[in-house]
Amino acid sequence: MSDWQEIPGGVTAPRGYRAAGIAAGLKPSGLPDLALILSDVEAIAAGVFTTSYVRAACVDYCRERLQSKHSARAILCNAGQANAATGSQGWLDALESAMLLAQTLNISAESVLLASTGVIGQRIRMDALRAGIPQLVAAVSETGGDSAAQAITTTDLVTKSIALETTIDDRPVRIGGIAKGSGMIHPNMATLLAFVTCDAAVSTSLWQQMLSRAAERSFNQITVDGDTSTNDTLIALANGQSRTPAITEMGPEAEKLEGMLTAVCQHLAKAIARDGEGATCLIEVQVTGAPDEKAAHQVAKTIVGSSLVKSAIFGRDPNWGRIAAAAGRAGVPFEQENLRIQLGDFLLMENGQPLAFDRAAASAYLKQAATAAYLKEDTVLILVSIGNGSASGKAWGCDLSYDYVKINAEYTT
Amino acid sequence: MSDWQEIPGGVTAPRGYRAAGIAAGLKPSGLPDLALILSDVEAIAAGVFTTSYVRAACVDYCRERLQSKHSARAILCNAGQANAATGSQGWLDALESAMLLAQTLNISAESVLLASTGVIGQRIRMDALRAGIPQLVAAVSETGGDSAAQAITTTDLVTKSIALETTIDDRPVRIGGIAKGSGMIHPNMATLLAFVTCDAAVSTSLWQQMLSRAAERSFNQITVDGDTSTNDTLIALANGQSRTPAITEMGPEAEKLEGMLTAVCQHLAKAIARDGEGATCLIEVQVTGAPDEKAAHQVAKTIVGSSLVKSAIFGRDPNWGRIAAAAGRAGVPFEQENLRIQLGDFLLMENGQPLAFDRAAASAYLKQAATAAYLKEDTVLILVSIGNGSASGKAWGCDLSYDYVKINAEYTT
Numbered sequence: 002m003s004d005w006q007e008i009p010g011g012v013t014a015p016r017g018y019r020a021a022g023i024a025a026g027l028k029p030s031g032l033p034d035l036a037l038i039l040s041d042v043e044a045i046a047a048g049v050f051t052t053s054y055v056r057a058a059c060v061d062y063c064r065e066r067l068q069s070k071h072s073a074r075a076i077l078c079n080a081g082q083a084n085a086a087t088g089s090q091g092w093l094d095a096l097e098s099a100m101l102l103a104q105t106l107n108i109s110a111e112s113v114l115l116a117s118t119g120v121i122g123q124r125i126r127m128d129a130l131r132a133g134i135p136q137l138v139a140a141v142s143e144t145g146g147d148s149a150a151q152a153i154t155t156t157d158l159v160t161k162s163i164a165l166e167t168t169i170d171d172r173p174v175r176i177g178g179i180a181k182g183s184g185m186i187h188p189n190m191a192t193l194l195a196f197v198t199c200d201a202a203v204s205t206s207l208w209q210q211m212l213s214r215a216a217e218r219s220f221n222q223i224t225v226d227g228d229t230s231t232n233d234t235l236i237a238l239a240n241g242q243s244r245t246p247a248i249t250e251m252g253p254e255a256e257k258l259e260g261m262l263t264a265v266c267q268h269l270a271k272a273i274a275r276d277g278e279g280a281t282c283l284i285e286v287q288v289t290g291a292p293d294e295k296a297a298h299q300v301a302k303t304i305v306g307s308s309l310v311k312s313a314i315f316g317r318d319p320n321w322g323r324i325a326a327a328a329g330r331a332g333v334p335f336e337q338e339n340l341r342i343q344l345g346d347f348l349l350m351e352n353g354q355p356l357a358f359d360r361a362a363a364s365a366y367l368k369q370a371a372t373a374a375y376l377k378e379d380t381v382l383i384l385v386s387i388g389n390g391s392a393s394g395k396a397w398g399c400d401l402s403y404d405y406v407k408i409n410a411e412y413t414t
Numbered sequence: 415m416s417d418w419q420e421i422p423g424g425v426t427a428p429r430g431y432r433a434a435g436i437a438a439g440l441k442p443s444g445l446p447d448l449a450l451i452l453s454d455v456e457a458i459a460a461g462v463f464t465t466s467y468v469r470a471a472c473v474d475y476c477r478e479r480l481q482s483k484h485s486a487r488a489i490l491c492n493a494g495q496a497n498a499a500t501g502s503q504g505w506l507d508a509l510e511s512a513m514l515l516a517q518t519l520n521i522s523a524e525s526v527l528l529a530s531t532g533v534i535g536q537r538i539r540m541d542a543l544r545a546g547i548p549q550l551v552a553a554v555s556e557t558g559g560d561s562a563a564q565a566i567t568t569t570d571l572v573t574k575s576i577a578l579e580t581t582i583d584d585r586p587v588r589i590g591g592i593a594k595g596s597g598m599i600h601p602n603m604a605t606l607l608a609f610v611t612c613d614a615a616v617s618t619s620l621w622q623q624m625l626s627r628a629a630e631r632s633f634n635q636i637t638v639d640g641d642t643s644t645n646d647t648l649i650a651l652a653n654g655q656s657r658t659p660a661i662t663e664m665g666p667e668a669e670k671l672e673g674m675l676t677a678v679c680q681h682l683a684k685a686i687a688r689d690g691e692g693a694t695c696l697i698e699v700q701v702t703g704a705p706d707e708k709a710a711h712q713v714a715k716t717i718v719g720s721s722l723v724k725s726a727i728f729g730r731d732p733n734w735g736r737i738a739a740a741a742g743r744a745g746v747p748f749e750q751e752n753l754r755i756q757l758g759d760f761l762l763m764e765n766g767q768p769l770a771f772d773r774a775a776a777s778a779y780l781k782q783a784a785t786a787a788y789l790k791e792d793t794v795l796i797l798v799s800i801g802n803g804s805a806s807g808k809a810w811g812c813d814l815s816y817d818y819v820k821i822n823a824e825y826t827t
Contacts, residue, residue, distance in 0.1 A: 055742025055750050086738045086750070088767040121735030122768045231739050308721075312819055322534025325499045326644050329468025337468050337499070354501040355535045403819050406725055 005167035005261045008175065011146030014164030015175040015200035017041040017242030020145035022152025025133025027081035027119075027126050033152035035133050037102070038076040038196055039141050043112060044240035046073040047209035049216045051233035057085035058095040059115040060234060066114060071205040074112040076196055076236055077102050078153050079130065080181070082123040085231035094125050101131060105138045116194050116234045118155055118181060150179040153194055157181055161272040165261050169245045169254050174201045176261050180269035182276070193220060193233045195269050201258055202241035204249040211259040212237045219266035222298055222396040223274040224306040237262070274397040275379070279404030282370040283380045284314060289393040290341075290386040296333045297394030300387060303331035304396070311401035314381055319363035321349040328385055335387040343384040418580035418674045421588065424559030427577030428588040428613035430454040430655030433558035435565025438546025440494035440539050441532075446565035448546050450515070451489040451609055452554050456525065457653035459486040460622035462629045464646035470498035471508040472528040473647060479527060484618040487525040489609055489649055490515050491566050492543065493594070495536040498644035507538050514544060518551045529607050529647045531568055531594060563592040566607055570594055574685040578674050582658045582667050587614045589674050593682035595689070606633060606646045608682050614671055615654035617662040624672040625650045632679035635711055635809040636687040637719040650675070687810040688792070692817030695783040696793045697727060702806040703754075703799040709746045710807030713800060716744035717809070724814035727794055732776035734762040741798055748800040756797040 013020050018040055025035040048067050050060050066073070077098060084091045095115055103110035117125065140148075150160040164177035180195035203211075216235055241247070248255045275283040286305045291297035304310055307327040313320040321342050328340065342350040345366045347358050370381045381400075426433050431453055438448040461480050463473050479486070490511060497504045508528055516523035530538065553561075563573040577590035593608035616624075629648055654660070661668045688696040699718045704710035717723055720740040726733040734755050741753065755763040758779045760771050783794045794813075 051743075053739065053742035054744075054746070054748050055738050055753065083735075086735055086763070086766070086768060121739060231742060308818075315819065322496075322499055325468045326466065326534060329466035329644060330464075331467075333467070335467050340468065350499065352501075353499070355499060401819055403816050405721075406728065406814055406816050406819060 003264065004257050005165040005264065008164045008166045010144070010164045010177060011150055011162035012038050012177040012179050012196060012198040013143055013146035014177040015198045015242070017200055017240050018177070018198045019141040019143050020149040021137055021140035021142065022145065022148035022150070023133060023137050023140055025137065026129040027079050033148065034080045035130070035137050036078045036149040036152035037137050037141055038149055038198065039106070040074050040198070040238055040240045042240055042242065043072045043074055044238035045071055045203065045205045045208055046114065047212040047237050049213060049235040051230055053231050055086060055231050057083055057117055057232040058087060058091035059084055059117045060232060061092070062095045062099070063114050063234065063236070066111065070111050072112070073114045073238060074108050075102060075106060076114045076116065078116040078118070078194060078196070079125055080118050080153055080155050082117065082119040082125045083121045083232050084117040084125050086122045087124050091124060094127055097127065098125065098130060101134050105134050114236055116232070116236070118153065118194055118232055121231060146177060146179065153179065153181045155181065158276050159272070161269050161276070163265055163268045165265055167257055167261050169201065169243070169257065172243060172245045174243045174245055174258065175199070176265045178265040178269050180273055182273040193230055193273065195220065195235045195266070197235070197237035197262070197265060199237065199239040199262070200241065200243040201239055202243065202245055202247040203239050203258065204247065207249060207255065208237065208239050211262055215259065215263040215266040217298070218263055219270040222302055222394070223270045224302060224396070224398050271397050274399050277399035279402040279407070280399030281315060281402060282400055284311070284383065284398045284400065285380050286383045286385065286396045287393065288385050288387065290339070290388040290390050291333070291392040291394065292390040294392045294394050297392045298396065300328055300331040300333050300385065301394050301396035303327050304383060304385065305398035308401055311398065314367055315400035315402045317364045317367040319344055319347065319349070319360060319367065324383060324385065325350065328387065333387065339386070339388045341386040345382050416677065417670050418578040418677065421577045421579045423557070423577045423590060424563055424575035425451050425590040425592050425609060425611040426556055426559035427590040428611045428655070430613055430653050431590070431611045432554040432556050433562040434550055434553035434555065435558065435561035435563070436546060436550050436553055438550070439542040440492050446561065447493045448543070448550050449491045449562040449565035450550050450554055451562060451611065452519070453487050453611070453651055453653045455653055455655065456485045456487055457651035458484055458616065458618045458621055459527065460625040460650050462626060462648040464643055466644050468499060468644050470496055470530055470645040471500060471504035472497055472530045473645060474505070475508045475512070476527050476647065476649070479524065483524055485525070486527045486651060487521050488515060488519060489527045489529065491529040491607060492538055493566055493568050494532040495530065495538045496532045496534045496645050497530040497538050499535045500537050504537060507540055510540065511538065511543060514547050518547050527649055529645070529649070531566065531607055531645055534644060559590060559592065566592065566594045568594065571689050572685070574682050574689070576678055576681045578678055580670055580674050582614065582656070582670065585656060585658045587656045587658055587671065588612070589678045591678040591682050593686055595686040606643055606686065608633065608648045608679070610648070610650035610675070610678060612650065612652040612675070613654065613656040614652055615656065615658055615660040616652050616671065617660065620662060620668065621650065621652050624675055628672065628676040628679040630711070631676055632683040635715055635807070636683045637715060637809070637811050684810050687812050690812035692815040692820070693812030694728065694815060695813055697724070697796065697811045697813065698793050699796045699798065699809045700806065701798050701800065703752070703801040703803050704746070704805040704807065705803040707805045707807050710805045711809065713741055713744040713746050713798065714807050714809035716740050717796060717798065718811035721814055724811065727780055728813035728815045730777045730780040732757055732760065732762070732773060732780065737796060737798065738763065741800065746800065752799070752801045754799040758795050
């Protein structure tokens with residue numbers, strides 16, 4: 002039923018974008034650590050940021066910029082140091098980074114947006130950044146989406162990139178996206194970053210509304226460990242280079258664009274959950290019968306975030322009592338007589354009554370997920386209905402394994 | 415500064431209480447699994463229960479009983495089956511349990527309160543219970559507190575029991591308590607149960623208020639894995655057998671009693687957190703400078719519940735950035751310029767600026783906690799100030815180790 006198809010190219014798939022990723026010596030490992038996404042023309046820009054009261058300097062910077070000016074040309078992202086909890090010096094480093102890039106690109110510093118990921122409490126290695134920016138600008142190309150996707154990662158096992166294409170007014174329109182994250186916060190690595198490019202022509206306020214709704218149905222519905230980062234940043238650019246008619250209000254074309262934007266965000270969000278620290282599978286929880294979407298989202302996210310549900314799935318244990326318990330504590334009122342729980346094809350509870358089921362077969366269902374192909378068949382599906390309401394919602398997460406503890410405990414000291 | 419002293423005896427330390435714990439064959443292991451606490455006279459009864467919308471039958475039963483009648487003679491507790499998510503049959507089993515005990519004791523069924531812990535979705539083994547009740551009643555004694563404490567455990571490593579004594583009007587008044595729990599929910603074992611006995615004379619409404627406040631400052635401030643149980647139950651009896659003047663309103667005597675009640679609840683709560691699944695140490699977070707106690711509690715509990723903070727402490731890593739990040743996402747507004755973080759004696763951040771500190775010494779501080787004596791010196795102390803407010807609050811938890819995952823993943827199948 003989707004109105005779009007997948008295409009290669011990531012954030013450089015839409016028209017009028019170039020990107021690059023280089024190793025600038027910010028990461029001790031020497032791996033790529035500096036990325037640039039550049040629109041040929043000023044693009045309208047929307048953003049969604051961490052709600053934490055402890056925020057990275059780049060988050061405060063982007064919020065200020067986007068409040069005074071709803072457009073941008075460039076997104077600069079460094080990996081290695083989060084520039085969070087760095088005090089007033091961190092703020093000065095952010096300003097200098099934006100200024101340096103603007104000078105090198107010969108654009109206004111107001112047109113630069115910033116993101117950082119890495120160790121909290123560490124300043125950006127400014128010497129390396131200063132030396133790296135001219136190289137980065139020299140490296141931008143129309144096929145640079147993949148290298149940008151690589152350069153924003155920290156301990157991610159895979160890069161996360163996608164591009165989709167649809168038609169509006171018989172002309173192609175594309176949205177590309179890249180993201181990083183593998184654990185809401187990494188071993189000290191401050192986390193979720195996602196950058197989306199689009200070549201549609203759309204009004205500023207509508208684009209921000211679409212992005213906020215898409216974030217609610219994607220990034221805000223994933224959890225790896227419940228730890229919201231100081232650096233969470235989602236920025237979406239739309240530069241109009243598709244030369245399609247401007248979309249200024251909701252309607253069929255706007256719904257199509259928002260649907261594709263949501264699909265891009267959900268793809269990236271699921272890829273992050275699947276790459277959760279130590280994860281062996283992706284867990285998708287679908288909640289139906291809720292009074293409203295917010296309630297459905299809340300129940301779904303509580304279940305997928307339960308340490309006990311996550312541990313049980315890692316142990317391939319169809320332990321439905323934990324799913325019921327997590328649903329019950331989600332803060333959404335419902336009658337237990339209406340509770341229905343299904344794991345894959347196995348119906349485990351109906352009308353609040355436990356049902357007999359083939360435990361060995363259900364365990365085998367969980368086992369196959371862990372051995373299946375990455376992001377294809379490796380999804381464990383949990384279906385929960387809490388009543389007769391018409392709203393539904395999904396959430397995504399991953400199982401909790403020994404490796405999660407190993408990754409997060411065996412760090413510096 | 416405490417106005418009381420510790421005494422032996424647990425729930426049978428206060429006057430006019432007897433208790434017992436026996437092995438009735440409810441647990442597959444054959445270990446003690448049925449407990450009774452009995453007051454010689456009708457005692458006023460207050461309760462605090464799980465807020466989950468999926469609740470055990472015994473929780474619904476106790477709520478109904480305490481709404482219509484604020485007193486009780488007996489608390490019957492079985493371990494092995496949670497009687498949660500057991501549908502209408504679970505409710506009938508609860509009613510029968512209460513009736514059987516009442517008949518055997520020759521008291522009104524209205525005077526019996528119930529609690530269950532064990533596997534969610536499993537009915538109580540009623541045949542074993544029916545056979546066990548006469549034995550249980552025959553076993554009650556004035557020194558039975560310890561055996562009751564033993565019989566309510568599931569996979570707890572230690573029993574949790576305490577008794578304190580003070581004087582009111584120059585006469586001794588005692589409060590005893592027992593609890594179980596090691597993980598908000600166990601490997602399928604539904605969790606936190608605590609029973610408190612007191613021989614003071616106190617009015618019903620005042621006793622319920624005192625218990626609710628004490629729960630806010632103790633059991634509601636611990637977290638092992640964030641999973642609220644279907645069976646959480648705290649019941650406190652006060653039978654007046656100390657023959658001290660009735661306390662009917664707040665004042666110095668009431669404050670003394672409430673202080674001692676809070677101390678009993680905090681002791682039991684800390685013992686549960688320390689016995690958290692796989693834990694190697696107790697973590698205490700103290701938050702100061704908050705606008706109100708609720709805000710302080712929220713920040714403290716968010717920090718102590720952060721998987722990343724817990725993993726870092728297991729790894730003996732003084733990773734203060736994670737503490738700052740957890741404080742920031744607690745939902746309590748504050749200015750990061752006011753943030754102050756201290757780990758034991760090590761000041762790590764002040765006025766929102768990171769400070770230099772001796773990382774090896776801070777790691778050694780964390781190491782000693784794991785090797786120190788249980789519940790004595792094994793506490794890791796985290797002090798956080800978020801501003802200039804006058805309110806403070808504490809929360810307790812434990813570190814996150816490989817064994818947590820092992821215990822929760824390697825279950826039945």
